[in-house]
Amino acid sequence: MRHQTRATFEPDYGGKGSVWVHGAFEPATGEAVLVVSGKRDSASHIQLLEKVIHTFPAERLLIIEDNLSSHHSRDTRMALAAWPEIQILFLPKYACWLNLIEPWWKQLKSLALKGRKFETRAELEAALWEASAYWNQHRYPYQWKKKPQVQLPPWGGYGFSKTI
Numbered sequence: 001m002r003h004q005t006r007a008t009f010e011p012d013y014g015g016k017g018s019v020w021v022h023g024a025f026e027p028a029t030g031e032a033v034l035v036v037s038g039k040r041d042s043a044s045h046i047q048l049l050e051k052v053i054h055t056f057p058a059e060r061l062l063i064i065e066d067n068l069s070s071h072h073s074r075d076t077r078m079a080l081a082a083w084p085e086i087q088i089l090f091l092p093k094y095a096c097w098l099n100l101i102e103p104w105w106k107q108l109k110s111l112a113l114k115g116r117k118f119e120t121r122a123e124l125e126a127a128l129w130e131a132s133a134y135w136n137q138h139r140y141p142y143q144w145k146k147k148p149q150v151q152l153p154p155w156g157g158y159g160f161s162k163t164i
Helices: 042-055 074-081 101-113 121-137
Strands: 020-025 032-037 061-065 086-090
Touching: 020 042, 020 101, 032 042, 032 121, 042 061, 042 074, 101 121
Parallel strands: 061 086
Antiparallel strands: 020 032
């Protein structure tokens, strides 16, 4: 009897290094901004915040973020102190479905990466910038599609009455 092994798949990313994409989008218009970096660090996040300020000028900005460590870092907090117009609201931990940018990441990934292989980091970055430009040319307001869950009363919907 022949011993069978489980099929395995090793993705081929070209072995040319990592690229981190930091992004933000404005749900009312769908406009998005990117910062492409070799690191997922506070400096890249601060660079994204600067880009948000310039792209979406306003007296006040409410930015909703997840709990990535670079969003809470000392460098980021110091940068935010210089921008009093920015208010940060952090999502609860383990609540990624509340993060409105997650569906947009899926769109960007599909536009930039689906069915493609990149030989160099520059090719990958160019594809990301092209996908971002395409998105912004065809953007539309974000419509929340998740429906709230029906909340049952305690004890499965059965009320208790006090009898005397």
